[in-house]
Amino acid sequence: MPTATMTATTSFGQMNGILLVGGIPVDRLAARVGTTPFFAYDRELIARRVSEVRAALPARINLSYAVKANPMPALLAQMSALVDGFDVASSGELAVALNTPMPANRVSFAGPGKTDAELRQAVAAGVTIELESANELARLRTVSEELGIGARVALRVNPDFAVRGAGMTLGGGPQQFGIDAEGVPAVLAEVVGAGLDFQGFHIFAGSQNLRAESICEAQRATVELVLRLADAAPGPVRYLNLGGGFGIQYAARDRPLELDMIGENLADLLENRVSRELPAARVVIELGRYLVGEAGVYLTRVVDRKQSRGTTFLVVDGGLHHQLAASGNFGQVIRRNYPIAVATRFDAAAEETVNVVGCLCTPLDLLGDKVSLPSARIGDLIAVFQAGAYGLTASPTAFLGHPAPPEVLV
Numbered sequence: 001m002p003t004a005t006m007t008a009t010t011s012f013g014q015m016n017g018i019l020l021v022g023g024i025p026v027d028r029l030a031a032r033v034g035t036t037p038f039f040a041y042d043r044e045l046i047a048r049r050v051s052e053v054r055a056a057l058p059a060r061i062n063l064s065y066a067v068k069a070n071p072m073p074a075l076l077a078q079m080s081a082l083v084d085g086f087d088v089a090s091s092g093e094l095a096v097a098l099n100t101p102m103p104a105n106r107v108s109f110a111g112p113g114k115t116d117a118e119l120r121q122a123v124a125a126g127v128t129i130e131l132e133s134a135n136e137l138a139r140l141r142t143v144s145e146e147l148g149i150g151a152r153v154a155l156r157v158n159p160d161f162a163v164r165g166a167g168m169t170l171g172g173g174p175q176q177f178g179i180d181a182e183g184v185p186a187v188l189a190e191v192v193g194a195g196l197d198f199q200g201f202h203i204f205a206g207s208q209n210l211r212a213e214s215i216c217e218a219q220r221a222t223v224e225l226v227l228r229l230a231d232a233a234p235g236p237v238r239y240l241n242l243g244g245g246f247g248i249q250y251a252a253r254d255r256p257l258e259l260d261m262i263g264e265n266l267a268d269l270l271e272n273r274v275s276r277e278l279p280a281a282r283v284v285i286e287l288g289r290y291l292v293g294e295a296g297v298y299l300t301r302v303v304d305r306k307q308s309r310g311t312t313f314l315v316v317d318g319g320l321h322h323q324l325a326a327s328g329n330f331g332q333v334i335r336r337n338y339p340i341a342v343a344t345r346f347d348a349a350a351e352e353t354v355n356v357v358g359c360l361c362t363p364l365d366l367l368g369d370k371v372s373l374p375s376a377r378i379g380d381l382i383a384v385f386q387a388g389a390y391g392l393t394a395s396p397t398a399f400l401g402h403p404a405p406p407e408v409l410v
């Protein structure tokens with residue numbers, strides 16, 4: 001088995017050479033689902049990951065799940081019992097979140113370009129709206145007055161620093177996200193008298209970061225920035241969302257995130273800065289990928305095996321239309337293979353180097369580039385790991401008209 005597979009798959013068990021998800025052999029699971037390809041998410045791994053995060057972070061930290069990572073309703077229902085809040089980014093995600101037992105006042109709605117209709121739904125639901133611009137504040141005020149409800153608001157701030165080491169940076173420089181830190185006092189002045197229920201601040205500086213020290217640095221800079229901004233706030237800061245950005249390992253050379261270092265940094269920040277200066281603040285860490293990414297597998301069946309001028313191709317019934325990120329076409333600068341394995345020969349040694357390609361008519365549809373695998377036959381199941389976050393939800397399912405894949409939570 002190649003090393004990339006080893007690092008990412010040790011959490012999943014195997015029985016008689018068949019990969020287990022949720023304790024079920026995947027060939028049996030495929031029979032239960034009735035079709036391939038499909039996504040399978042492991043409940044136990046999700047619960048375990050949340051416990052690990054809770055154990056590492058100070059007890060006072062509220063853990064929020066970023067629904068964008070995986071909005072499957074059943075997963076969200078499970079998550080509602082495990083975390084303290086949900087972050088949503090559209091009316092669709094809001095609707096799924098509100099269908100769980102999570103209280104509305106623990107749901108926050110961030111994202112640029114919220115429409116008036118979305119603002120109306122959010123105000124009526126009673127969730128916290130994270131304002132992304134002065135214009136959004138004006139529209140929210142109107143909606144709030146029409147409904148006669150003082151909307152719960154927080155300001156999303158575009159910080160005056162950028163985080164190092166993030167796969168995706170959402171702060172520093174010009175951004176469509178949040179209100180520039182230097183413009184925040186003026187917007188806060190507008191919040192006063194607008195009849196809105198001011199909660200606090202949200203700063204999300206980046207995503208997919210494996211460097212704990214740079215996450216710690218961003219958290220320290222975030223707290224200092226909020227302490228400065230709080231002087232202009234219309235009331236006590238009751239909500240302080242420090243973002244997240246915890247990364248997971250996609251390639252063999254990725255090192256796992258040092259969670260303990262982040263926990264210690266947060267404990268220090270809480271004790272020495274937040275508790276003293278912002279005693280009323282509910283401090284939130286917002287995570288998507290880190291909570292669910294490693295708990296998901298995309299399972300797709302080999303439908304053809306062919307040679308072309310010295311290269312062996314395994315052609316599967318899935319592809320980038322379901323799992324775009326694994327093909328390297330979802331924001332990656334350099335394409336790297338996601339961990340991949342023959343799920344129905346999971347204990348066999350690697351015997352050959354193959355290209356695993358999807359069923360779409362495009363050379364972009366590459367799930368494994370020159371990967372070392374046991375010799376797979378037509379009918380074998382291929383597992384693409386790290387598929388629990390930004391898998392189906394971030395894929396162009398309509399492309400080329402194939403059916404959408406089922407998802408199961410087991």
Ligand SMILES: Cc1ncc(COP(=O)(O)O)c(C=O)c1O
Nearest residue numbers: 066069204207208245287288289
């Ligand atoms: C505002 C906000 N919150 C949370 C997330 C989730 O990030 P991740 O899934 O990497 O934890 C993102 C991702 O872009 C985001 O923009």
